Amino acid sequence: MLTDRQLLILQVIVDDFIRSAQPVGSRSLSKKEGITFSSATIRNEMADLEEMGYLEKTHTSSGRVPSEKGYRYYVDHLLSPQVLTKHDISVIKSIFAEKIFEFEKIIQKSAKILSDLTNYTSIVLGPAVSENKLKKIQIIPLNKDTAVAIFVTDTGHVENRTLSLPASVDASDIEKIVNILNERLTGVPVEDLNDKIYKEVAVLLKQHIHEHDVMLHTLAQLLKVPVTEKLFFGGKMNMLSMPEFHDITKIRNLLTIIDQEEWISNLRNNAKGIHVKIGSENNISAMEECSLITATYSAGDEKLGTIAILGPTRMEYSRVISLLQFFSRDLTAVLTKLYQSE
Amino acid sequence: MLTDRQLLILQVIVDDFIRSAQPVGSRSLSKKEGITFSSATIRNEMADLEEMGYLEKTHTSSGRVPSEKGYRYYVDHLLSPQVLTKHDISVIKSIFAEKIFEFEKIIQKSAKILSDLTNYTSIVLGPAVSENKLKKIQIIPLNKDTAVAIFVTDTGHVENRTLSLPASVDASDIEKIVNILNERLTGVPVEDLNDKIYKEVAVLLKQHIHEHDVMLHTLAQLLKVPVTEKLFFGGKMNMLSMPEFHDITKIRNLLTIIDQEEWISNLRNNAKGIHVKIGSENNISAMEECSLITATYSAGDEKLGTIAILGPTRMEYSRVISLLQFFSRDLTAVLTKLYQSE
DNA sequence: GTTAGCACTCATCAATTGAGAGTGCTAATT
DNA sequence: AATTAGCACTCTCAATTGATGAGTGCTAAC
Structure with missing residues (x-):
């Protein structure tokens, strides 16, 4: 079991790495707000966390980087829900502002807006035809x-x-x-x-x-002939800006995978609610450095479709989850109102 | 006016650069088949060609690289039509092999096959709705x-x-x-x-x-609401393999442009036949290192749509033009037969 | 249990070097 | 007069070196 101090250190490391994409060292960590113990202590704790598999080193004398297990623990136990800004909320609300209700337009716009808000790649699946x-x-x-x-x-x-x-x-x-x-x-x-x-x-x-x-x-x-399932992407090229994908061949593999629709249709089988798949949990080698957060939307009780955000494992989990939660709730409300008139 | 020898040198330089993507030097050129004069002579001729604007240097003591003007001259005057292989022909024929004629499927398949055959990016536009x-x-x-x-x-x-x-x-x-x-x-x-x-x-x-x-x-x-014009891409990611696009930001700009449909709809206005746009002739800054070869297809006399191949300026013009010519002729034949039954 | 201190490791950056490919110019050759 | 050999010079590229700095692990002191 992890001590409170280890939890704190793990959390700060993940937060910091998500922000900076740079390995986190004991000294810089010791200067952070809320850290009252010395770098030496931190080094000891880090060594323990590494031994337990929550952290990794990129080379012998580098700072630490969260491992997949570390991210998993972070997502499951350490996540503080992020409060959305007024701007976020108003942007999401704007999706539903149009008068003519064209379902396809709505989810297309959703894909665009979600990728703009997150700077990751968004995938929006329409109802299973x-x-x-x-x-x-x-x-x-x-x-x-x-x-x-x-x-x-x-x-x-x-x-x-x-x-x-x-x-x-x-x-x-x-x-x-x-x-x-x-x-x-x-x-x-x-x-x-x-x-x-x-x-x-x-x-x-x-x-x-x-x-x-x-x-x-x-x-x-x-x-x-199989039916054409509705499927929209947003911000495919956002992945190109991530430092972890500066390597051309990585990008090539990833973008090629994204364009293949097989793995995406599996997302339809997701149960209601929000799910996070980290790195190799996606079971796709080109996506080993990616995390995928999915949410579902419904009309009334009936699940209709899925929204997903694809980003690096070093993803802003908290923010993305909050955004998806809010968005899927809003979309569900709109659709419920619409379909109950049948 | 260019002398025969200058033409020969220009042609060999362009051919070689298209193949290797490396600047061509006078010494390596002098060893080529069909070149009977010394490297010094070639240097003099190269200097003249450069002065006239057909060649460029990447730095003071590098070999020469064709300029846009050089490519333009090459395309207009020096192109030897390439004979397609049996394999090329059979692959193109395979597009039309299916029994059920679904227009959308055909042009989708065409996009895929043309990009596979050329290793560039293909764009196929359906009839203007x-x-x-x-x-x-x-x-x-x-x-x-x-x-x-x-x-x-x-x-x-x-x-x-x-x-x-x-x-x-x-x-x-x-x-x-x-x-x-x-x-x-x-x-x-x-x-x-x-x-x-x-x-x-x-x-x-x-x-x-x-x-x-x-x-x-x-x-x-x-x-x-504007109609959804049919539009298919093939091999978008092929551009990632080109040495001229090893730079992430270039790739990002280019792929972002490709995904924007404005410039593509302009292709509809193209007159019948094959057209080559080289580098800045495309009037899009992200495409300054690209060439675009377009062809049209018809049913009877009526122009229906456009096929385009996008590659680096260092593109295999001869091969692509031959492929497009053959493909557009075949597609036109199929469509003519189909629509004359009306 | 915590921390200061120290030896050690490794990445990164800048400066240096030498090899190689290329050019331009000049003078000799044809 | 056109061609070419020869040479000095330029520039890139890759490998090497050394300094710097961020980081670690360990030990001994607090």
């Missing part, structure tokens, strides 16, 4: 053998696909198909559409449409 | 005071907006509105929609709809 329920399907012919299929979900998400029509299918057929689809598929979650098509729609198509097998195949093809 | 003609408008209510408006254009582009409905507007009103809109606006270029709404639709709304003024205002609001 695959869980949305279908509201309406339309098929709009463009010319004699191409058409656009449009799917609208209950949250207002619009998905569209181009399809090629069999030569023998005419306008009245399409009308019939669209009617069947809407009748059978309205209210069905997007992820179940493919199933339903085969189970329920196939039979009806057979009864009413000449080229039912070709059409069935075409429709199924359309639904195979 | 604002010139598309409206095919169909739909308004789909989500709940009692929100709805989604969907616009489909003749090229199959789908644009959607969320709108809030005045309380007094009911389903039958919406149906009427949609009918009026479709009757009056089908075939109208997207960029003229706003005009037409006021000129023609306003009157009709007044006759048939109670809340015509609110609805008119809402509709006009919707059309004010």
Whole structure:
């Protein structure tokens, strides 16, 4: 167990390192406010903290730097919640100031503002479309053998696909198909559409449409294409200013990873609330020097999406957590009000 | 005017510098194949070329580097068209191999493949939506005071907006509105929609709809939001590997510019054919060490979009131009075949 | 238990050096 | 008159050195 003095020293080291990105030495530490003991004492304590794995040295005679374990302890036990400034609050409120409510615009703006406020990279995930329920399907012919299929979900998400029509299918057929689809598929979650098509729609198509097998195949093809999940970034380039990423190859790896959407979609599975992943906890080698703080937002009780801030492990945890907390609460309030009118 | 020997020297210097990124000295040049004169002669010629502005020195006793003027001359007069390898050709052909024709997918894939083939950054612009003609408008209510408006254009582009409905507007009103809109606006270029709404639709709304003024205002609001032009990037991070961009701040400026879409939309105004912009010809300070090669693609005679490759001024002009030429011809052929069936 | 003191380590910076690649100029060669 | 060999000179780059300073660990004194 850590003594009070060790906790204090750990906290001050982490705070200082977060601010300066420089290893913290015993002498400079001893001069800090609130530190009443000498540098020698601090050295002894530091040695103990290092042995326990909370601190590290960059080379034999450098100051100490927090280890991942150190950050983890700091986040779990030593974090003093930061009070947001009036400016922070007003900037966040400004996101919701616009009159026309366009969900996509809101989360896009959120990504921008969160990265500006933190100077880190922000990632905002929209509601998982695959869980949305279908509201309406339309098929709009463009010319004699191409058409656009449009799917609208209950949250207002619009998905569209181009399809090629069999030569023998005419306008009245399409009308019939669209009617069947809407009748059978309205209210069905997007992820179940493919199933339903085969189970329920196939039979009806057979009864009413000449080229039912070709059409069935075409429709199924359309639904195979994964839906475009809404996803916005802010401040991708902020990482370039961090001293820990002065190395071109590191930056390259990191930015390349950021652009890959696989790991991001995993964020959707996060439980409600705020989560902090530090360094290797992210399980991605290019992100070993990064921390990721995620929060969720909801409408009523239903979790809709996720907001994340990506920064160096030397991240302002306290500030970012406060910002995310405040932002997610605000966004949830707005969305709850909006959707309860349904 | 330049002598044949000066032309030869200029060409070899540019070729060599493109390959190595190292200043070219007279001695190493004299050993090159096809060079039959001594290093001293070359030094004299180099001095002349420098005086005329085709070459530069990085410092007093370094080798020579092509100047912008040098590159310009090289591109305009010395370029030997590069023959594409079988591999290049088959990779490009593979873009069009898929059966389902989804335009967006094709240009997205094109961006990826062009950046892989060149190791530069590729930018692919879809057809200018604002010139598309409206095919169909739909308004789909989500709940009692929100709805989604969907616009489909003749090229199959789908644009959607969320709108809030005045309380007094009911389903039958919406149906009427949609009918009026479709009757009056089908075939109208997207960029003229706003005009037409006021000129023609306003009157009709007044006759048939109670809340015509609110609805008119809402509709006009919707059309004010700029359309989302299709735009895809490939290999943004390729620039990080170029020796000329080893400097973090340069990279930061460049990547930040790339992400801004203003300058890219200007590319739409390009005339048909291939264009090369070298360094400061781009009129963007962060791109002073970059060249941009653009090509257009069409369907039949109608220009649809633009493809661009962004690389360092020390770019493999010959290869990139050949690739773009081949690619744009192929894409145009595919699109022409597709749209002539209308 | 705490701290002063000291020997020691290591990074960083500036100055120095030598090698190498390159130039410009001049004088000799063709 | 054009070309080239030769040479002095310039500049970069990498390696070396030494001084400085921030830091540590340990020991002995408080």
